[in-house]
Amino acid sequence: MSESKIAITVVVPVKNEEANLGKCLSRLSRFSEVIVVDSSSTDRTPAIANEYGANIVNFSWDGKYPKKRNWLLLNVTLRNEWVLFLDADEFVDAAFCDAVDRATQDPVQCGFWLNYDNFFLGRRLRFGVPQRKLALFRVGKALYEQIDEDHWSGLDMEVHEHPIVDGPVGEIAARIEHKDDRGIIKFVDRHRDYAVWEAHRIVRLRSSGIALNKMTRRQRLKYGNLSRWWYPWVYFLFTYFLKFGFLDGSVGLQYAFYKTWYFQTIRLLIFEGASGHGYRGRPS
Known part of the structure; x- marks a missing residue:
């Protein structure tokens, strides 16, 4: 008897991901919709998406x-109640499949x-700040934060926006392997783009007076202090x-260095008025 499929829709947002997509999709055969x-x-x-039988939607x-x-x-319209x-x-x-x-x-x-288990320079990071994301929820019970932006960057996907879930949220201990095989240049390029966005x-948060109390604890810590000299x-x-x-x-050491560089880059961009727009004051 064939194994029944897991009633979860897996969504993989991509752009030029030929280096990683095949390995990602090869692990998803147990899910009923990809x-x-x-x-x-x-x-x-x-x-590659066609080779693995995934449904392709262009955005x-x-x-x-x-x-x-x-x-x-x-x-x-998604086939399942969970995404x-x-x-x-x-x-x-x-x-992980069994756990979800x-x-x-x-x-x-x-x-x-x-x-998540992070990899850097080809090696698993066993220590440091752990990575976690709220990336599994009931369809119709969550949307990512709506942030009014107008061409801040070329990032067409929610990266740092947090899903707002209407209901109880748990945690799954089984881990996902996060391993980008595209090299250090792609890592630096990606985090440069993230820094501009952040x-x-x-x-925008400062100019609009949006309350930080609607964010997660980690977001409040970051966005409340990122411009301060001591944060990186x-x-x-x-x-x-x-x-x-x-x-x-x-x-x-290298990973901690690059993350510190990332936070310092954000701080300097704020000091410059986010590349010429908005806040121009000196960071505290």
Whole structure:
């Protein structure tokens, strides 16, 4: 007797992800629906999605709300009650599939935090600040934060926006492997784009007076303090020493360094007025 499929729709947003997509999709055969949302890739990404039998939906962003994940939730009818968002460089295993299958049988929960094992320079990071995302929830019970933006960057997908879930949220302990095989240049390019976006968001938060109390605890800590001179260095001390990042050896040091560079870059962009727009005051 064939194994019944897990009643979860997996959505993989992509753009030019031929290096990672095949491995990602090869782990998703147990799910009843897999959708690849493609931003007009120019490499083999669409062909790879076809090879693995995924449904392909093309997305073209106009620079405003909604971005890719919210657009899909608002415009595409999904087969299942639950949706799981995975990036192309995130890989699940049998233990994770079993865990989400069990967890989504709970009639009370409306979403779940997921835990990740990060890789950097080809090595697993066992220590440092753990990565977690709220990326599994009931369809119709959550949307990502609506942030009014107008061409802040070329990021057409919700990256730092947090899903707002209407109902109880649990956590799944089984871990997802987060391993991007595209090299350090792609890592730096991606985080440069993220830094520009985050600087713009902080400028907008300050100018609009949006209350931080509607955000998660981690968001409140970050957005309340990111422009302060000490934040990048406290992050380095916290992740490298207090969270034992030094036990990951040279890779742990390099990762902590790059994350510190990332937060310092955001701070300097705020100081410059997010590349010439909005807040121009000196950071505290």
